Amino acid sequence: MTGPVRVLVVDDDPLVRAALAMVLGGADGLALVGEVADGAEVPAAVAATSPDVVLMDIRMPRVDGLTATERLRHQSGGPEVIVLTTFDADDQVLRALRAGASGFLLKDTPPAAIVDAVRRVAAGEPMLSPTVTRRLMSHVADxxxxxxxxxxxxxxxxxxxxxxxxxxxxxxxxxxxxxxxxxxxxxxxxxxxxxxxxxxxxxxxxxxxxxxxxxxxxxxxx
Structure with missing residues (x-):
């Protein structure tokens, strides 16, 4: 990839958006290209900003992150998606991963780890360890x-x-x-x-x- 990794933030909490903007804006090789507050705004924002990675909140009032992720990943050449959540065993997280998200981050993840995750996903590398995957599968097993x-x-x-x-x-x-x-x-x-x-x-x-x-x-x- 040439140039900085372009990142779009999708979260209905303005404080979370502001915090992520500070983290991403201060990181070498990353560029925050947009912020939106709901999954309904994602298609237009992606078309306007051409992000490489989308940080996607799971729970939003109109269109949730799961639906928005599914729609994005059905597009040819669409951006990678990292879902944001407050629980690492959320069944919605597993559904988002099955829908094509490249990984997930807890909202209290340290800034350096957020930056590392964005870089790794943009480079096509895995960001979920086998232990995390097994724990997710275990918590939401049929x-x-x-x-x-x-x-x-x-x-x-x-x-x-x-x-x-x-x-x-x-x-x-x-x-x-x-x-x-x-x-x-x-x-x-x-x-x-x-x-x-x-x-x-x-x-x-x-x-x-x-x-x-x-x-x-x-x-x-x-």
Whole structure:
């Protein structure tokens, strides 16, 4: 990416917007390009500012962050989304991740960690550790065992579409590894890992690495 990472903030709390503006405005390599107070304003703001990353509140009065995220991620070439929440086990967070958000941040996250998360997501790197993903999955697991079994079966059927090497890469993504770490583990170049990730995303009809990680967790393989 050339130039600063362009960031749009979406939150109905003016104090949160002001705090994020201070954090982002003082960070090297980042540029705050807009602020809006509701998910309903997101399409127009994205069209006007062309952000690379959107920091998206989950709960807003008219259009919530989940709906706004789903709409954004259905657009070709849309920005990456990091959802903002006050609880790390919120079922809405998991739904947003399944819809295509690249990760989530608690609203009391230290400023340096917010900046790091934005940079990592803009660079296409994972920002959810395997521990965080497992905890989310555990907290919002389906209540009934048959539904869980059905989800596992469906997930494994989808992963069966991959080649053996793509399957290995998908499992490594599910472990939260970066491209460089996957390359070292599987004796592949970073460019080759990127190519495998791109192909498996197309085959699985997913938009980012977090969704791959969730699928491997659904399949109970990591």
């Amino acid at each position: 209540a009934a065992a048959p539904a869980t079994d059905d989800r596992r079966t469906r997930a494994r059927a989808r992963l069966a579409l991959l080649s053996d090497r793509e399957h290995e890469v998908a499992l490594a993504v599910g472990q939260g590894l970066s491209n460089a770490e996957i390359g070292a583990q599987l004796y592949l170049s970073v460019a080759t890992v990127k190519a495998h990730v791109s192909r498996l995303l197309v085959k699985l009809e997913l938009t980012n690495r977090v969704q791959v990680a969730l699928l491997t967790h659904d399949a109970d393989l990591v």
